[in-house]
Amino acid sequence: MRIPILKLHEYLLITIQVELDDQTALQFQEDLLNKIHDTGAKGVVIDLTSVDMIDSFIAKVLGDVVRMSKLMGAQVVLTGIQPAVAITLIDLGISMREVPTALDLEQGLDKLQLELEG
């Protein structure tokens, strides 16, 4: 299974709408980095509105892809983390402190714009 990555001007938009298995998550990591490379995108929004569970493995894959993208020069924002998911992540002991987040897609794009301009 491949997660579609959409290009919008200098941004890439991803909305994860499938139940993430390990392979899909790792494939997505690779696909996103390749897409950043091919398009020269400056910013990425990964929307998690439809994701109802993030375990430690998926959290690690997401945290890693944010850092990997940063190495390449692209800023990633995670958006739409559900209340139940936020509670579960903190229970698990995962704070994703260094990962930029925003409430929704709109605020995520605003955040990227601010960071890329400033």
Place this chain on the structure above:
Amino acid sequence: MDIQSCVEVCNEWDIVSARQLGRNMAKELGFGNVDQARITTAISELARNIYLYAGSGKICLEPVEQMGRKGLRIIAVDNGPGIRDIRKVMEDGYTTSGGLGAGLPGVKRLMDEFTIDSTIDSGTEILATKWLR
């Protein structure tokens, strides 16, 4: 609905099946959104541990009732190498697989009751229960 449902865990896709079963049972038993996420996440962590460290095993789920309380119990069993130092694996951040080391201590926090029983060279059994509030 007193019957145990089990999922054999031998590959990465079985992890997804196990947590889908957990989500459905938690929903049927009347758990709220947040507890459903807690239960599903706990199952995912336990199933991944089986896959990573034991190779294969199973996750069983059963509705439980005790002193008028209803709940859901996760039973994670494998015949793997066992855990040498249980105290160590219950420490936050301890990992031998390059993960976040959040698994077992995380599961303990996500659930209400947690017991672990492990014998070297014969396997591990973990029981974790969440009660309906």
